[in-house]
Amino acid sequence: MSATPLEVPRKITPPLLLAKKSRHEKIVCLTANDYPVARILDGADLDLLLVGDSLGMTRLGYDSTLPVTLHELLIHLKAARRAVTRALLVADMPFGSYQVDTKTALENALVLVKEGGAEAVKLEGGHRYVRRIEHLVAAGIPVMGHIGLLPQSVRVMGGYKVQGRTSESAEALLRDALALQRAGAFAVVLEGIAAEVAREITEALEIPTIGIGAGVHCNGQILVTEDLLGLGFTRKPRFARQYLNLNQLISNAVRQFKEDCAAESFPSAEESYHTNNAPDSMTTEKQHADR
Ligand code: KIV
Numbered sequence: 001m002s003a004t005p006l007e008v009p010r011k012i013t014p015p016l017l018l019a020k021k022s023r024h025e026k027i028v029c030l031t032a033n034d035y036p037v038a039r040i041l042d043g044a045d046l047d048l049l050l051v052g053d054s055l056g057m058t059r060l061g062y063d064s065t066l067p068v069t070l071h072e073l074l075i076h077l078k079a080a081r082r083a084v085t086r087a088l089l090v091a092d093m094p095f096g097s098y099q100v101d102t103k104t105a106l107e108n109a110l111v112l113v114k115e116g117g118a119e120a121v122k123l124e125g126g127h128r129y130v131r132r133i134e135h136l137v138a139a140g141i142p143v144m145g146h147i148g149l150l151p152q153s154v155r156v157m158g159g160y161k162v163q164g165r166t167s168e169s170a171e172a173l174l175r176d177a178l179a180l181q182r183a184g185a186f187a188v189v190l191e192g193i194a195a196e197v198a199r200e201i202t203e204a205l206e207i208p209t210i211g212i213g214a215g216v217h218c219n220g221q222i223l224v225t226e227d228l229l230g231l232g233f234t235r236k237p238r239f240a241r242q243y244l245n246l247n248q249l250i251s252n253a254v255r256q257f258k259e260d261c262a263a264e265s266f267p268s269a270e271e272s273y274h275t276n277n278a279p280d281s282m283t284t285e286k287q288h289a290d291r
Pocket residue numbers: 031050051052053054055092189191212222224
């Protein structure tokens with residue numbers, strides 16, 4: 001028997017995120033839209049993984065998040081669900097799935113939870129959505145708020161514009177954040193908000209703030225994984241630090257494959273199957289495994 005007990009990674013829940021805020025521990029989050037990426041990210045012990053509607057742009061080639069349907073989000077959510085065991089798995093409510101009325105919002109949130117396996121949902125907007133959030137929370141669905149730059153309201157906002165630069169806008173954001181907290185949200189995403197204002201909101205709230213383009217003082221940070229990995233063709237915002245150039249790495253690998261095919265160095269003898277009487281040099285363990 002092993003002397004050291006197995007370390008069981010702790011499942012992240014909304015109360016644990018609250019506890020992290022009180023311990024001044026940063027909450028680290030990323031988007032995760034498919035099985036392999038979600039599995040790698042979960043294995044890296046992130047706190048929260050979001051199946052975000054940004055997948056419309058990063059994965060589906062739309063030019064905004066507006067066309068994403070509940071069905072499309074559900075497919076990605078189910079793939080991530082099969083991969084994630086530790087992080088809190090949150091699903092975005094796509095545009096149109098919660099705006100109509102409280103009843104539809106609840107029905108659609110229930111689909112994400114029951115069919116998709118989401119442990120919480122996120123929706124964009126401040127005080128206008130208080131009733132909806134109260135309803136979802138009363139039904140047992142944890143809700144993450146999202147204020148500031150709201151990609152689903154890009155047409156109303158007249159573009160992807162940083163919020164909270166004036167004192168009126170900063171005060172409105174603070175009021176929205178407090179309203180979301182009163183409504184029962186367990187956390188709030190602050191997107192594209194002046195860092196000073198994000199700090200003020202973070203200090204005023206008991207629930208954690210998760211920043212994206214909102215400076216360093218938020219309780220946690222979230223990025224779109226494709227931005228961090230340098231994968232894809234969407235415009236990278238200035239706050240999105242790129243840690244890898246996956247576009248380049250994939251392109252290099254594929255060009256190398258093309259060269260190897262042309263030079264007939266692919267497939268090698270070991271990468272081929274052979275008859276039983278082929279010379280020994282060709283029969284490797286790989287071949288015996290018959291894969
Ligand atoms: O959809 C998404 O990726 C998001 C993050 C930007 C927070 O909502």
